[in-house]
Amino acid sequence: MKLYMTQNSGNAYKVRLLLSMLNVPYEKSMVDFPGGEHKKEPFLKLNPRGQVPVLEDGGRVLWGSTACLVYVARKHGGDTWLPTDPAGMAEVAQWLELAQNELHYGLQWARGVKTGIRKVGSYEEYQGYGNAGLALLEGRLKNNEWLALGRPTVGDVACYPYVSVSPEGGFKLENHPAVTAWTKRFEALPGWVKRL
Ligand SMILES: N[C@@H](CCC(=O)N[C@@H](CS)C(=O)NCC(=O)O)C(=O)O
Structure with a gap:
């Protein structure tokens, strides 16, 4: 998995926390906010909202911390962190x-x-x-x-x-x-x- 993030992003921090708590290995990709990388192509192809976090997993791309948390919790945490009942x-x-x-x-x-x-x-x-x-x-x-x-x-x-x-x-x-x-x-x- 690859997490697109910035150092200060609290929304990316949510995803880092869950990945760490579930012991899931991932690569960090730091997005250059001062340089405006998040508002230009090719980043906008990953997230048309021009924001972090974005999570890439085997060709699947998910934007937004809620989507990332739901995906990681269900893929790696079973029912513990997000049950389906x-x-x-x-x-x-x-x-x-x-x-x-x-x-x-x-x-x-x-x-x-x-x-x-x-x-x-x-x-x-x-x-x-x-x-x-x-x-x-x-x-x-x-x-x-x-x-x-x-x-x-x-x-x-x-x-x-x-x-x-x-x-x-x-x-x-x-x-x-x-x-x-x-x-x-x-x-x-x-x-x-x-x-x-
Ligand atoms: N609802 C989104 C909000 C994402 C968000 O606001 N990310 C901030 C960093 S924490 C960002 O990329 N801001 C740049 C912008 O909105 O232009 C989420 O939960 O991921």
């Missing part, structure tokens, strides 16, 4: 949904504004979405060790990266003790790797 799969999908909405457009974009990567949009609006996401996670994790099914799943993998760096976006994780404890539990899982 309707209720179990849907329970996990709720957290994939949160990761793609409040966490991405809230936590990540607020962080983008604070760190100067993102030049457009309203910090206050992003902060509102992000805080709504953190409150939702806190509510769930107050009484549950993991987001779904009582065990780590791709739901946790998808939510962890942008939560873990949310203080860089001005979010106060100390106000969310259950979320903080969950990040520590996640970091203790076998195969967990640091951001690059």
